[in-house]
Amino acid sequence: MLGSHLGADFVKSTHSNPESCIYVARPDAGSVGVRDGKEGTTGPVLEFDRDAWQAFADFAKTFEV
8 A cells, every 4th residue: 555654653763873874664554665864855765565664674683794
């Protein structure tokens, strides 16, 4: 459901830092919106379906640099 993040609050990721932060909108249902913190509140939004976002989040929890 594209655009379903509209109206949902964007919250700053707890894993962000001042140089690289992202904001995520996760409504109760539908797509997840992700925004670059450097773009402010009016920048473009990347949109992911919930399964893709969950797969990314699971991967990110285990990834080591």
